[in-house]
Amino acid sequence: MLRVQPTQFAPVAVRTALREWAFNATRRADAPRDVVTILRWVERNSLPVSAWEEPERVDEVLRAVDTRLDGKQAAAWSRKRHRRILNVVMKHAIRRRVLRTNPLPKGKESTTVTKTSNAVDKRSLMNADQAAALLDWIRRRPRGGKRLHAFFATLYYCGLRPEEAVAMRVEDVTIPGPDARDQWCELLIHTATPEVGKQWTDTGEIHEERDLKGRAEGETRTAPGHPALTRILRQHIEDEQLKPGDLLFQAETGGILAGSVIRRAWRSARKAVLPPHVFESPTGKRVYDNRHTRLTKWLNDGIPPAQVAEWAGNSVPVLLATYARCVDGQLPDLKKRLEAAGDLPELPDGG
Incomplete structure (x- = not known):
């Protein structure tokens, strides 16, 4: 909400100055001189808070948050997220007594243009042959292939979220002995370390350690590992000479496995293995689709939804x-x- 559009600064420079410096409390004081110049210009040309009391201004802002930089409408999920963030800002302003009421639309008026679906796109699921080919290609990758193969196999066989898998330690996996009759392993999931960017963490690290998604603080869950995964992880731990307290999946330098490495390896595998028309399709397009494929397979195999939800770390309503x-x-x-239940009984002929 500016009085005039910037002419002496490129729009991208203004957005960067706001996003990377003004809105980041840990970096704000260290902004370089050119950024400080931009932010001072923004401060001078920002409209007063009273502008939120003008409905046409509110409509203008909502149109802006619903629009991409190229002028096209943003995706439904993006529009919904942007409006949710804006609503949080308004509530904060009310608590700070900057605004008296929330000027954003309420009720149906606020959601009619942002209807979204949580349902997984069926086209994103991989069949067994595709999954096997992708994992095999990653395993044969010259640089770090076996380490990444163990990581992706864990996602596929156990339905873990990537940020959960990278946080696992060797001691979190219970692996039976080679001669045990039951060769299923068990994974204890208790931490997630999503990538949030080092400029947004208090520690300056790219990853931030958090509790499990949708779970109470300190809560854990377990997931079973297929015997095929048991063999993979047993060999992985032996090859990497890992100790109980070590990260189960590590980068080449021994630190946490970077998301960029994971995504690049997965994309390379898809491009090498899948036919061009499948590569361009949603099939296995995201690393997360390993989880979607596994949870769907569990449900299709007749595992009760309550059990799948427990293994996956979802509630049953969200899962379904x-x-x-x-x-x-x-x-x-x-x-x-239904057929075995029978049809309606035949009644005697009343004639």
């Missing part, structure tokens, strides 16, 4: 809302059950 459209292959069995 997310994966209901992906559950298939059970219709023939359901038809047989």
